Amino acid sequence: MPSLLFLAAFFIAPLFVILEMSFQEGRLPVEGAGVFQNYQRLFADTFYLGVIAETVGLSVVVTLVSVLMGYPVAYFMVRHASGRSYDLIVFLLIAPLLTSIIMRTFGWQVLLARRGLINEALMMLNLIERPLGLLNSPLAIVVGLVHVLVPFMVLSIASVLQGIDRRLEESARILGAGKLQTFLRVTFPLSIDGVGTGAILVFMLANGSFVTLLLLGGGTLQTLPLLIYQQFNTTRDFPFAATMSNALLVLAVCCLYAQLRLIRRRGV
Amino acid sequence: MAQADQDATRGRAPHDRRIPVGVRLDGISKRFRSVTALYPTTLAVTPGTMTALLGPSGCGKTTTLRIVAGLEAPDSGSVFLAEREVTRVPPDRRGLGMVFQSYSLFPHMTVGENIAFGLKMAGVSSAETAARVRAMLNLVRLPDIEDRYPRQLSGGQQQRVALARALVTNPSVLLLDEPLAALDRNLRENMQFELRQIQTSLDITTIIVTHDQEEALTMSDEVVVMDHGRVIQVGTPAEVYERPRTRFIAEFLGTANLFEGQVAGDRVIYHGPGSLEPQTIATALNGAAGARSALVAVRPEKLWLEVSADGPADDSAAALEGVVTGHVFRGASHAYQVRVEGRDAPVLVYRQTRDIHGSGPDPGAQVRLCWRPKNAVVLASETPDPSHLENRND
Numbered sequence: 063m064p065s066l067l068f069l070a071a072f073f074i075a076p077l078f079v080i081l082e083m084s085f086q087e088g089r090l091p092v093e094g095a096g097v098f099q100n101y102q103r104l105f106a107d108t109f110y111l112g113v114i115a116e117t118v119g120l121s122v123v124v125t126l127v128s129v130l131m132g133y134p135v136a137y138f139m140v141r142h143a144s145g146r147s148y149d150l151i152v153f154l155l156i157a158p159l160l161t162s163i164i165m166r167t168f169g170w171q172v173l174l175a176r177r178g179l180i181n182e183a184l185m186m187l188n189l190i191e192r193p194l195g196l197l198n199s200p201l202a203i204v205v206g207l208v209h210v211l212v213p214f215m216v217l218s219i220a221s222v223l224q225g226i227d228r229r230l231e232e233s234a235r236i237l238g239a240g241k242l243q244t245f246l247r248v249t250f251p252l253s254i255d256g257v258g259t260g261a262i263l264v265f266m267l268a269n270g271s272f273v274t275l276l277l278l279g280g281g282t283l284q285t286l287p288l289l290i291y292q293q294f295n296t297t298r299d300f301p302f303a304a305t306m307s308n309a310l311l312v313l314a315v316c317c318l319y320a321q322l323r324l325i326r327r328r329g330v
Numbered sequence: 331m332a333q334a335d336q337d338a339t340r341g342r343a344p345h346d347r348r349i350p351v352g353v354r355l356d357g358i359s360k361r362f363r364s365v366t367a368l369y370p371t372t373l374a375v376t377p378g379t380m381t382a383l384l385g386p387s388g389c390g391k392t393t394t395l396r397i398v399a400g401l402e403a404p405d406s407g408s409v410f411l412a413e414r415e416v417t418r419v420p421p422d423r424r425g426l427g428m429v430f431q432s433y434s435l436f437p438h439m440t441v442g443e444n445i446a447f448g449l450k451m452a453g454v455s456s457a458e459t460a461a462r463v464r465a466m467l468n469l470v471r472l473p474d475i476e477d478r479y480p481r482q483l484s485g486g487q488q489q490r491v492a493l494a495r496a497l498v499t500n501p502s503v504l505l506l507d508e509p510l511a512a513l514d515r516n517l518r519e520n521m522q523f524e525l526r527q528i529q530t531s532l533d534i535t536t537i538i539v540t541h542d543q544e545e546a547l548t549m550s551d552e553v554v555v556m557d558h559g560r561v562i563q564v565g566t567p568a569e570v571y572e573r574p575r576t577r578f579i580a581e582f583l584g585t586a587n588l589f590e591g592q593v594a595g596d597r598v599i600y601h602g603p604g605s606l607e608p609q610t611i612a613t614a615l616n617g618a619a620g621a622r623s624a625l626v627a628v629r630p631e632k633l634w635l636e637v638s639a640d641g642p643a644d645d646s647a648a649a650l651e652g653v654v655t656g657h658v659f660r661g662a663s664h665a666y667q668v669r670v671e672g673r674d675a676p677v678l679v680y681r682q683t684r685d686i687h688g689s690g691p692d693p694g695a696q697v698r699l700c701w702r703p704k705n706a707v708v709l710a711s712e713t714p715d716p717s718h719l720e721n722r723n724d
Binding site: 227229230232233234235236237238239240243247248251252 | 399400401420421422423424425426427428430432434436437438447448451452495496499505
């Protein structure tokens with residue numbers, strides 16, 4: 063019971079506070095627009111729509127890159143790694159999660175900086191003449207986010223791959239399917255739930271990511287979390303910040319719902 | 331050449347008469363890390379027959395099957411299909427059909443898609459595929475379930491679909507890995523008949539792996555008994571049952587009453603518990619010639635009981651004195667347990683119901699256990715006999 067009270071006081075109540083706040087008049091009140099004026103502003107203004115699109119777009123890119131990078135790792139882990147190297151890979155995947163996300167992001171700053179490790183190395187090899195602007199770019203953001211999020215993808219794909227009966231693949235081989243056909247027609251379709259679970263997880267986390275964008279993006283991408291931060295700290299337009307928070311929350315809830323559907327389906 | 335092979339395994343219509351293909355394994359062996367799953371084994375499967383690889387788990391039978399399928403590469407030796415060496419040919423180019431114990435139907439495909447899979451891989455046209463899928467479903471007596479998913483089927487239905495999927499591509503050899511083990515008893519018996527009937531009607535060379543001796547005996551033309559990675563006996567079901575070579579086979583294939591006797595000339599003489607006089611308990615020495623003592627197995631159905639008061643048994647029969655300690659009525663037969671004074675293991679006797687009066691001797695009755703020495707089998711010692719087995723040790 064105390065835990066329930068705690069939950070109610072610190073998680074559920076704030077939601078209502080934020081919801082209530084989003085219905086108040088913001089810094090730029092529209093005459094006679096009623097309680098939904100902040101939402102009208104968010105969804106009518108092309109700038110904010112652009113921000114939402116950028117948020118979702120970034121998450122989609124990060125998710126796709128994570129799938130492309132994570133699937134081979136998961137496949138290798140489950141199908142080719144021996145017991146000990148399997149454990150090692152899992153450890154390597156989880157180890158970064160033990161470090162603070164800020165530290166990891168700073169690490170990327172060091173690597174990507176104008177006089178950072180990567181630029182210096184490329185210069186030394188005479189591959190480039192002057193440092194590339196790696197930091198403060200969408201690329202840096204994607205790299206940083208993928209690095210943080212790909213373990214989730216790998217682990218969720220690996221857990222599903224592990225559950226696939228090898229005899230299914232062997233049956234396909236005996237029925238005349240080569241290795242690639244077997245993968246495309248049997249292994250991959252059967253692991254799609256793991257890809258889905260991982261994708262939703264990564265998408266959701268990328269949607270809400272903030273530190274990475276702040277430290278690696280340098281303002282090149284405007285996403286909802288960044289804007290919320292701005293509204294709270296710089297513009298101090300609390301009602302509008304609350305509105306954007308709710309928009310982000312709805313996105314997250316949609317993802318959770320999709321995930322739940324996926325899990326249910328697998329349960330059949 | 332490769333093209334011709336593919337045509338041979340892929341393009342044919344479902345009811346073409348095929349020329350059955352033989353399978354030959356020449357000295358194949360397999361180790362998994364430190365465990366030897368299969369010692370060098372040589373085996374030939376006659377075209378068009380059903381051969382059972384029989385043995386307890388871990389005897390190497392499944393490894394053997396997987397080597398034939400190409401799912402496992404042997405450490406040594408060669409595999410031949412129709413006298414063509416396929417040792418290094420990947421499984422998708424061997425033109426085989428296989429049914430696993432777990433059926434392994436693709437859960438994300440319908441029954442129709444499952445069966446069509448092999449045809450699709452072979453590039454068969456969709457019209458022909460549809461016709462052949464339907465023909466196969468009729469063959470396994472499951473029409474009208476094409477659009478269902480495997481999880482909507484019962485175990486027996488999944489089994490048939492798996493069989494249809496394996497047969498639709500006209501494989502040269504059908505491999506069955508414990509195909510009936512997951513079915514309940516009644517269904518298993520029906521499927522035994524059905525499988526056998528489909529196999530003979532298609533005239534397809536079939537290798538079935540099983541640990542169920544009854545399945546091996548009822549379904550196959552030839553039984554290969556394996557244990558600890560070696561073949562111990564090859565023969566027709568009747569041969570391996572009636573003339574088991576070793577104690578392991580005698581006991582693995584049904585029940586055997588064992589008696590230890592002395593070798594004298596061409597017969598085995600017994601003088602021990604239950605017998606006052608030395609008597610002949612077995613003729614024909616098989617592999618035991620030259621040994622001093624021999625182990626003799628007598629199947630329970632080869633024994634009969636005589637109530638002692640009925641006078642002497644017929645002279646040629648071996649006879650031991652005993653007391654009935656148990657009796658079970660089994661419908662078509664009766665089983666008796668007879669204790670012989672001084673002997674540890676009770677002797678089991680099976681009699682057909684129609685051969686005895688009433689329920690036969692009651693527990694506690696003094697009886698004489700009788701059998702004809704020619705029906706007893708002299709067992710070889712457990713070490714395999716290389717000449718007989720074509721089975722080399724390394």
